[in-house]
Amino acid sequence: MKFTLQTSDIHSKARAGTLETAHGNILTPIFMPVGTAGTVKGVHQHELKEQIKAQIILGNTYHLYLRPGLDTIRGAGGLHRFNSWDRPILTDSGGYQVYSLTEVRKIREEGVTFRSHIDGSKHLFTPENVMDTQRIIGADIIMAFDECTPYPCDYRYAKDSIDMTHRWLQRCCERFDNTEPLYGYEQSLFPIVQGSVYKDLREKSAEVIASYGRDGNAIGGLSVGEPAEEMYAMTEVVNNILPRDKPRYLMGVGTPINILENIALGIDMFDCVMPTRNARNGMLFTRKGIINIKNKKWADDFSPIDADSDLATDLFYSKSYLRHLIHSKELLGAQIATLHNLRFYMWLVEEARNKILEGTFYEWKNSMVKQLGERL
Template sequence: MIFEIHSTDPGSFARAGKLQTDHGEILTPIFMPVGTAGTVKGVHQRELLDDIEAQIILGNTYHLYLRPGLDILRKAGGLHKFNGWSKPILTDSGGYQVFSLKEIRKITEEGVYFNSHIDGSKHLFTPEYVMDIQRVIGGDIIMAFDECPPYPCDYKYAEKSMHLTHRWLKRCVERIQTTEPLYGHHQSLFPIVQGSVFPDLRVQSAEYIASQEQDGNAIGGLSVGEPAEEMYKMIEVVNAILPKDKPRYLMGVGTPENILEGIALGIDMFDCVMPTRNARNGMLFTTEGIINIRNKKWEDDFTPIDPGLGGYVSTFYSKAYLKHLMKCQELLGAQIASIHNLRFYLWLVGEARKHILAGDYASWKDQAVKKLMTRL
């Protein structure tokens, strides 16, 4: 994997670059639609390519391991062949999903014992096995197995969790170094910085992760309930240490404002379920502000959903029609809203990139946040 930085913003730490993988290039900053179980909910691959203009999508180790299972994925030739997506894929290690099970998992030095949320069956994820699973899935970028501590947690727990994550990372790196990709393309391992909201722990973790000299690095354990200002503070602490010539991925973030502020702090890659989850509940992000399409005010508004955004669904369907579909709980309503919101997120990072290249990102960002987060 090759990462190039094309331009940096003089008024912030924002940077525009290109990440080259064996399945194609990714222009950064980038937002990655989440396809947890092998699909971005309600969206065809053609729509991801043509309307949303996605450059990379996510799959999830935990969910794909349980369904369809490793045997099917191996027979298919990996997730790219299974779901028909020809561009890059990033696979989350499943750590967040396993740790969110709480009552039905047990953390040990060996790994995590857990019961499936589907049928209660018992499983063990070790760092080595998680690497093996991601070899079978075949993502271009694969994540190290880490513990994501809850928020809030005390200092001792966060410190213990961080050191466990580091020990697991060493095992992940060793496993990757002693195994080969199954489908002929390179797989890049991204370690994950932890440490909750404690600056000294974040410093320790960032230094350890940087010392591993992997193709890229991720920041985990944020956007889990802490105030936004705490999140930004931790990003700033970590990015002062992580190597500037490697891509930086902020996991599970977030709102349009979070993304623009993250870019200003030097983040290159983002993912979040917010655009599709909020879409299914009727919240639309637009170039003029935020719309709750369920509100009565839209029932006789026959203008396009967002003429300024471009794309098929955003300019073809009216607000009144989409409100009608959502009120009737028609599946098409959730699909239209999901495609629209994902296009908005890709538009947002594309606009950010343009302004980084133009050298006026910092001033544009402040104006954009104010406008895009306005409730219409």
């Protein structure tokens, strides 16, 4: 994998770059639609390419490990062949999912013992077998196994957690470096900075992660309930330490405003379930603000979902029609809303990149932030 930094914004730390992988190039900053179980819910692969214009999608190690299982994925020749997606894939390590299973998991130095949310069966994730699992899944970018701390989190717990995450990282790197990819193309391992909202812990973790010299680096443990100002502060602290010539991935973030503000702080890669999950509940993101399509005010509004969006030209569906579908619980309603929200997120990062290249990002970002949070 190769990352080329093309230009930086003169009024912020925003960057435009190109990330080269075995399954194609990625123009950054980039948003990655979340395909947890090998699919972006309700969206065909050709729609991801042609309408949403996704360049890379995300899969989840925990969910794919449980279902369909590693034997099936390996038998297919890896996730790319299993789900017929020929562009880049990133897999997270399952650490966040294990973190969310508070009542059914136990964290030890060896790894994490947890019970499946599907059938209650008992499993163990270790740094070593998580590397093996991600080799089998075959993603272009794979994540180190870490512990994601909750918010709020006391200082002692956060410190002990990053120390263990760093020990796990050493084990991940040893296993990764002593094994080979299974499907004839290279994979890249990204370590993850942790440290909750404590500046000194974030600095320490960023220094450790940077010292490994991997192809890219990630920032985890944010967007877990902390105020946005804390997220931005920790991102800025970490980005001052992480190497400038490597891509920076902020995991699980976030709202359109969060994405723009973190691009301004030097983040290159994002993922979040928000555009897809909120779409299924009738929340739509547009350039002028947020629409709750369930509201009665849209019942007789026959204008496009987002009149300024190129997706409106692609879909030709009105707010009134989409509201009818959502209220009727028709599957097409969730599908249209999902297509719209994902295309909007992709437009947002594409436009951010264009503005960085033009040298007008900072002013544009500030004007967009004022609009994006409005409730329409």
